[in-house]
Amino acid sequence: MHVPHLPRVRPVRALLSALCSVALGAGLLAGAGATTATAAPEAPAAGAAAGSKVVGYFTEWGTYDREYHAKNIETSGSGAELTHINYAFGNVTGGKCAMGDAYAATDRAYTAAESVDGVADTWDQPLRGNFNQLLKLKKKHPGLKILWSFGGWTWSGGFAEAARNPVAFARSCHDLVENSKWADVFDGIDIDWEYPNACGPSCDTSGRDAFPELMSALRAEFGPDYLVTAAITADATPGGKIDAADYAGAAQYVDWYNPMTYDFFGAWDATGPTAPHSPLNSYSGIPKAGYHTSATIAKLKGLGIPSSKLLLGIGFYGRGWTGVTQSTPGGTATGPAKGTYENGIEDYKVLKSTCPATGTVAGTAYAKCGSDWWSYDTPQTIATKMTYKNQQGLGGTFFWELSGDTADGELIKAID
Template sequence: MSPDSLAVMGYYTGDGRGLERYDFNKLTHLIYSFVYLDGNKVGFRDEAAIEDYRRLLALKTRYPHLKIMLALGGWGGCEPCSDVFSSAENRQTFARSVKTVLNEVGGDGLDLDWEYPAIEGHPGHPYKPEDRENFTALVRALRNTLGQDYLITVAAGGFDEFLEKSLDWKAIAPLINSVNLMSYDLVNGFSTVTGHHTPLYSTAEQKQSTDNAVRFLLDAGFPANKIVIGAAFYSRVWEEVEKTGNGRFQTGKHVPGLRYSQLATEYRPENGYQLLWDQKAAAAYAYNAEKQRYATFDTPRSVTLKTRYVKELGLGGIMFWELPGDSDDGAMVNAIYTEKMAR
């Protein structure tokens, strides 16, 4: 597989200003996050959001290779999805509205980020078992309406319950360009026990991992070259964590984390942190014994290994949440790109 064929997909929630800090030669896709359901049609948050998106589209003048996509939903952004997409008429109207936006405003396709079909996602959001088949019908309506010229990708939970219950993998595989595995937040804000939130490999203490999700899909017959794994440009943090195991797999209280760009300043010995590496999980973490704070995150080392894993297994590429989290010198994207291009 040629290095050039590997996708490097960055999600983006900014306003489209300050884009000169990024080297888009090192990305293949930029995914504007998010658009939402307006009734049974796709809609932007407001007029300002349309202008934000247009700033991304303008990048194509300088970077004609770059695919610019819209992402629907996100965490907390798909409350009406279960109800709206239950209807064939609504699915068709939605698909036509996506085509209209892509034709009239611009863009290369849609990323479906419904969190989650058929299982509990954001607290209070409706879900039902029928979401699984309705999701397949939605993807089919989109492909039939958009044709083959537009991209359709699916942001998928990287944990067992989603993988087993949310989507009909065999049915959607021929219809989509890639599944973007959210192989992060595998321990998340609802977790009362620490762990690695974006590990490459499973361990005896933690089954959920990137490799666990990839193996599930491969075993289900999903095409390897349509699997895009995830990296996290942010940390998950817990406090009130005992020092046993340097804080790993201990009870704690989740608190807000940091962007990758802030990690080097905070997680250092001068601030009382030990910077640690789990060899089996291929995952970085940090622990502050005095403050009893534990942090889990990706680093250039871990994303290099993830990119190497993509190449070794013949996967489609790597994506990350999110581009503005990178350091000013682009350390995370550079690490991915350097490994991508390595022979």
């Protein structure tokens, strides 16, 4: 994924915000970095303080029903706010990294109106699709870095086979990421393994080593000039998913972790109780102790993972129930609330007008409208989470995912 990293000069407003972060404590991270010679940290962007990473996931399938393209990143103003984009997802199959949707990634022809720079694709150009549009976005924002994320909820099944020969897996990933057709697009790789050794007591305990061995192989293959990151579980309960893999042992090989501090609660528990899916901290009546962001961060830091290698996760969407009569959290329900693409989940850009927030709890928002009950983050609750991020000295913020934000980038601007 790479050309030499260029310094990123961020907007004055973002720079001032970053300096505020230093004052609040993010500056305590200065000097924190990789713990081994093979895990060299990314050089900070010009004008950026420690703790200022803003990483957004951009979905490959957004080109279809969501009609969300790289141009939307630019027109929303998000391109000027982002430091990194995670392109989701590549597949993991046959022990190797593999293309997800080749048509969306490299073949789809963009019209002038759809293109980042207003120039239409031609039939004979060697690269089209999302990859070419992301290249155009990088030209507008020379410091922007893009990582190819592999796995995710649907495609994590292949990691077990990949872990049997991590060196071969890492080589396949490098060969794919740096394919000559798109060698200038990517600046690193992001691994989203959901979840290493999470098969319960029947697992061989030696399986805890699979994750650090995989990440070690990736670092060795990609070298110090590429970014190597991973999205990891937020389950900090005793014996939970954090305990099932050696995330602390792998920390020396990654530039940072993205703990997925959302989806703690949702309408997979169809009758409730209703609960915010991304609470910052605990509250009276929380359905499961330890299911909140601050518990996740405390657990990972307690394992010895540097604060600078932990990013705060935010969801740009809500989770909700229907058949609810109680306005505050803890009510019963009859099932998931109706969503645009999937019941029980809805983008922030929709919820902000269809079911505006009616209250806050545990550093996040909730809303009761009719018999529906939703929880989601707003610009105001994101500001609260940014204060927490700075106080904890975390390396920055990441979010899932860009298309959930408003057309003018309301949530990402609250992060910055």
